[in-house]
Amino acid sequence: MHRVLVVDDEPQLVRALVINLRARKYEVDSAADGATALKLTADRRPDVVVLDLGLPDMDGVEVIRGIRGWTRVPILVLSARQTSDEKVEALDAGADDYVTKPFGMDELLARLRAAVRRAEPAPTSEPSPGVIETADFTVDLSAKKVHRAGRDVRLTPTEWHLLEVLVRDMGRLVSQKQLLREVWGPSYGTETNYLRVYMAQLRRKLESDPSHPRYFVTEPGMGYRFEP
Structure with missing residues (x-):
């Protein structure tokens, strides 16, 4: 309950x-x-x-x-x-x-x-989807953890879900509508300010230069892409 x-x-x-x-x-x-x-x-x-x-x-x-x-x-x-x-x-x-x-x-x-x-945590019976490493941080999808400079990075559940969707589709453009629906739910599709805010938060926590993102790339008017 x-x-x-x-x-x-x-x-x-x-x-x-x-x-x-x-x-x-x-x-x-x-x-x-x-x-x-x-x-x-x-x-x-x-x-x-x-x-x-x-x-x-x-x-x-x-x-x-x-x-x-x-x-x-x-x-x-x-x-x-x-x-x-x-x-x-x-x-x-x-x-x-x-x-x-x-x-x-x-x-x-x-x-x-x-x-x-x-x-809610992911079911423990799920197979491990692996670890994604970049030059600046590591994403452990199975453990739902992010490490940077030898320390765990504290992400909110929403920040984690946004990161997870982007990482699972690494290198591919994920549309704004898809991100909203996968992270917030099927009734969402136009709240693009949510994405703008949360992408800024992920960049602040994970990018070396958040104003010039290396990993979380914006495709204006379309969506976002994770480049490892």
Whole structure:
């Protein structure tokens, strides 16, 4: 059974989410402010956090950064903020997805399921797909680890899935639509700002010169390619 932490200061919305999630066999905790959210994330170790950005004590982006300081738990933002810049800021801070209020419960639940799936480890019965080595880092697809300069590189589940899709198709152009659907789910296809943010994060973590990428190549208007 998966545990969800709902962070929102609207009691009616929290109540609706708790009822719907528990009806689907999720365990649910809730917080009405950022400080409580950070404490419950540490104490209860949820499998996914559903987070409103407009909290009474701190901005939700601060909460994302606080959570990302020590855990890769998926974070699904639920907010009335609709501008592209605000969405990018939340994604750049480490959120995995963004749902705009008002929203449909079915859509939210589908996105939550997708976030949980991305965070689940691969079955141990799968054969090892091998290790990809570059001059700057090594990707172990079986262990879901990346090493650079003798150290593990911490990637969020979403960052890892994006890297994994690109590495498995190394040398080939992977379209924006394919990446969105494989990493975020079949209902995605136009949220190209997600790709822009997460590709920038991968480059910062793995490229020697992120502004002139050697491994993660952009094909403008088309997609991305991994060149080992």
